[in-house]
Amino acid sequence: xxxxxxxxxxxxxxxxxxxxxxxxxxxxxxxxxxxxxxxxxxxxxxxxxxxxxxxxxxxxxxxxxxxxxxxxxxxxxxxxxxxxxxxxxxxxxxxxxxxxxxxxxxxxxxxxxxxxxxxxxxxxxxxxxxxxxxxxxxxxxxxxxxxxxxxxxxxxxxxxxxxxxxxxxxxxxxxxxxxxxxxxxxxxxxxxxxxxxxxxxxxxxxxxxxxxxxxxxxxxxxxxxxxxxxxxxxxxxxxxxxxxxxxxxxxxxxxxxxxxxxxxxxxxxxxxxxxxxxxxxxxxxxxxxxxxxxxxxxxxxxxxxxxxxxxxxxxxxxxxxxxxxxxxxxxxxxxxxxxxxxxxxxxxxxxxxxxxxxxxxxxxxxxxxxxxxxxxxxxxxxxxxxx
DNA sequence: GCGGATCAC
DNA sequence: TATGGTGATCCGC
Numbered sequence: 001x002x003x004x005x006x007x008x009x010x011x012x013x014x015x016x017x018x019x020x021x022x023x024x025x026x027x028x029x030x031x032x033x034x035x036x037x038x039x040x041x042x043x044x045x046x047x048x049x050x051x052x053x054x055x056x057x058x059x060x061x062x063x064x065x066x067x068x069x070x071x072x073x074x075x076x077x078x079x080x081x082x083x084x085x086x087x088x089x090x091x092x093x094x095x096x097x098x099x100x101x102x103x104x105x106x107x108x109x110x111x112x113x114x115x116x117x118x119x120x121x122x123x124x125x126x127x128x129x130x131x132x133x134x135x136x137x138x139x140x141x142x143x144x145x146x147x148x149x150x151x152x153x154x155x156x157x158x159x160x161x162x163x164x165x166x167x168x169x170x171x172x173x174x175x176x177x178x179x180x181x182x183x184x185x186x187x188x189x190x191x192x193x194x195x196x197x198x199x200x201x202x203x204x205x206x207x208x209x210x211x212x213x214x215x216x217x218x219x220x221x222x223x224x225x226x227x228x229x230x231x232x233x234x235x236x237x238x239x240x241x242x243x244x245x246x247x248x249x250x251x252x253x254x255x256x257x258x259x260x261x262x263x264x265x266x267x268x269x270x271x272x273x274x275x276x277x278x279x280x281x282x283x284x285x286x287x288x289x290x291x292x293x294x295x296x297x298x299x300x301x302x303x304x305x306x307x308x309x310x311x312x313x314x315x316x317x318x319x320x321x322x323x324x325x326x327x328x329x330x331x332x333x334x335x336x337x338x339x340x341x342x343x344x345x346x347x348x349x350x351x352x353x354x355x356x357x358x359x360x361x362x363x364x365x366x367x368x369x370x371x372x373x374x375x376x377x378x379x380x381x382x383x384x385x386x387x
Numbered sequence: 388g389c390g391g392a393t394c395a396c
Numbered sequence: 397t398a399t400g401g402t403g404a405t406c407c408g409c
Contacts, residue, residue: 086399285393290394
């Protein structure tokens with residue numbers, strides 16, 4: 001490639017520059033800032049689940065996997081350089097006290113579904129992968145304050161509420177208006193009969209709500225609400241990114257990790273400001289090899305990627321330089337469906353098919369019951385309310 | 388259409 | 397002692 005580069009004449013480069021800039025102008029013309037994409041990412045997911053279920057592991061450096069291969073580590077272990085995809089025996093050398101916990105996929109799957117349910121009532125569309133990365137498209141209309149109010153759990157009652165235990169406690173009101181649509185909602189999360197009783201009197205139980213929170217309706221607030229719901233339901237924390245497209249939202253979700261969120265406001269200027277000094281390696285799709293190739297051309301940041309756009313169009317395939325140009329302009333997908341089909345049952349599929357469907361209601365009903373059945377197989381019980 | 392390379396997780 | 401498994405995409409043949 002370097003030889004190829006050496007053969008490029010300044011004339012060729014000028015022509016390439018014109019062609020690329022024409023294309024860049026078209027892209028700029030089509031820039032869409034009207035969507036809000038949220039990327040939710042669980043913090044050290046497997047390790048967090050293991051720590052939650054075994055308090056002895058708290059405050060200790062742990063990793064999940066085996067002596068041959070680790071899937072992830074907690075933040076304590078990361079201080080020693082212990083990372084995902086690292087062989088366990090090497091991690092042991094870096095951190096002799098490291099505790100390696102074997103994988104429990106069945107457990108992660110259950111928690112994953114729980115997190116998925118936490119997304120549903122705040123969004124119109126979500127997608128949850130088995131590894132718990134999830135993205136969702138908003139916006140929700142303004143809901144009444146009661147619907148955005150939560151009581152904060154106290155004590156240790158947060159973990160592992162048994163599915164189906166609290167069915168009897170569901171009130172008529174909760175079924176229709178509660179943000180919690182699942183059957184196994186802990187009783188202390190029920191909406192207030194009287195919103196003013198913020199500092200609740202004791203009810204001779206430990207798990208009495210003492211404080212309530214109300215989330216706003218901005219994207220930032222909705223995402224805070226989602227993370228709050230996840231933490232209340234699973235005792236695990238999540239980070240999130242909010243941006244006008246999926247590519248940026250994913251990068252953002254990493255920015256204030258763990259247990260934080262970051263938003264790129266929907267303006268061209270905000271996007272460009274964020275992109276400017278961002279190392280290209282942070283972008284999903286740019287791996288070790290591509291990073292190294294571009295580094296050889298003097299490209300580390302997105303701004304440099306843009307500067308070299310003409311050269312890149314001569315050295316790389318069309319798909320590749322188009323991809324690079326999109327990145328350097330801060331452009332990305334503004335919708336979640338990649339193609340028509342996805343294997344896993346998901347709310348996203350529901351959303352896409354509803355959009356196309358002639359008989360929206362009956363299809364929605366059908367797919368919702370499918371989702372419910374799916375979740376029941378995992379031992380979770382849900383109400384799906386068609387509005 | 389197939390296999391290799393790259394990438395995400 | 398010991399460095400994964402799977403699926404997606406792109407590319408060249």
